[in-house]
Amino acid sequence: MSLRLWFIALSHTALGQFMQNSKWGFAIVETFHLIALAVLGGCILLLDLRLLGFVLKDESAVALSRGLHRLFLGSLIVMVFSGIAMVSEEALKCFASPAFRWKMALLAVAVGFYFTVHRRALKSVAKGTATLQSRTAAAVSLILWLGVGVAGRAIGLI
Amino acid sequence: MPLLQQLCQLLYDSRIGTLIRESDYAFSIIESVHVLGITLLIGTIALLDLRMLGLTLRHLSVTRIARAVLPLTWTGFVVMFVSGFLLFWAEAAKNYTNPAFRTKLVLLLLVGLNPLVFHTTIYRRVHEWELLTISPWRARVAAIASLTLWTGIIAAGRAIAYF
Numbered sequence: 001m002s003l004r005l006w007f008i009a010l011s012h013t014a015l016g017q018f019m020q021n022s023k024w025g026f027a028i029v030e031t032f033h034l035i036a037l038a039v040l041g042g043c044i045l046l047l048d049l050r051l052l053g054f055v056l057k058d059e060s061a062v063a064l065s066r067g068l069h070r071l072f073l074g075s076l077i078v079m080v081f082s083g084i085a086m087v088s089e090e091a092l093k094c095f096a097s098p099a100f101r102w103k104m105a106l107l108a109v110a111v112g113f114y115f116t117v118h119r120r121a122l123k124s125v126a127k128g129t130a131t132l133q134s135r136t137a138a139a140v141s142l143i144l145w146l147g148v149g150v151a152g153r154a155i156g157l158i
Numbered sequence: 159m160p161l162l163q164q165l166c167q168l169l170y171d172s173r174i175g176t177l178i179r180e181s182d183y184a185f186s187i188i189e190s191v192h193v194l195g196i197t198l199l200i201g202t203i204a205l206l207d208l209r210m211l212g213l214t215l216r217h218l219s220v221t222r223i224a225r226a227v228l229p230l231t232w233t234g235f236v237v238m239f240v241s242g243f244l245l246f247w248a249e250a251a252k253n254y255t256n257p258a259f260r261t262k263l264v265l266l267l268l269v270g271l272n273p274l275v276f277h278t279t280i281y282r283r284v285h286e287w288e289l290l291t292i293s294p295w296r297a298r299v300a301a302i303a304s305l306t307l308w309t310g311i312i313a314a315g316r317a318i319a320y321f
């Protein structure tokens with residue numbers, strides 16, 4: 001089945017029908033999306049600033065990431081589900097939108113990066129100060145997540 | 159017309175207000191900055207609130223986290239205030255009568271009072287409880303109030319566009 005048909009199917013689900021017919025559905029779901037964005041962004045910001053050596057320098061970076069992991073995953077899950085609900089309201093528009101495609105691609109790279117290179121960088125600075133490797137990982141991570149946000153905002157514009 | 163409404167109309171009709179409103183991209187770009195500022199301001203505040211509730215970073219003391227995030231929170235505050243004011247500038251006359259906007263201002267006032275009360279009461283003795291995995295009930299009440307109010311502010315802010 002082609003990808004386009006999946007989007008059409010999503011818009012025909014009960015969720016899609018509800019989102020398309022309700023006046024406040026989109027605004028309420030988007031509010032949840034934004035609240036989770038705040039928490040997810042806060043987690044990433046703190047971790048990346050630690051990798052850059054700006055905050056909590058004498059704390060273990062691994063312990064920090066372990067402490068934030070559940071919050072990170074929890075907010076990511078809220079973002080994904082509220083995101084699917086928003087897509088179901090205008091599935092075909094999203095499918096055709098270059099901003100949406102960019103956002104999904106950047107999101108995939110950002111999440112992949114978080115669980116691989118980023119995680120290794122956190123381990124490499126477990127106790128010590130920032131290294132060139134950890135600073136690079138932090139910069140790439142910040143740019144990727146910022147890109148996800150900017151592309152996401154652009155979905156409503158182009 | 160009430161004085162405040164006249165003031166809003168004045169801002170609305172001003173050159174800068176009109177420029178932002180009538181430009182193809184200005185409003186959307188400022189709005190994007192405003193939304194990304196949420197991460198800096200509310201994201202860092204939420205981390206501290208969730209720490210006091212014992213839901214994250216239990217191994218770090220409350221003051222350690224507070225000190226680490228404070229510069230970010232203030233940066234976020236400046237970003238939100240400046241971008242928010244520019245958005246208001248462009249829409250002031252419409253915002254004046256907008257129920258969501260009015261709700262948002264009341265909630266912002268309340269969320270400003272919360273740290274004033276918090277810092278003059280239970281936080282003064284923070285050194286007695288900063289290491290506890292779950293903070294004393296008065297700190298938890300402040301944390302829940304903060305999380306609830308900020309959630310309301312995001313919801314009201316989003317709803318402005320719907321009136």
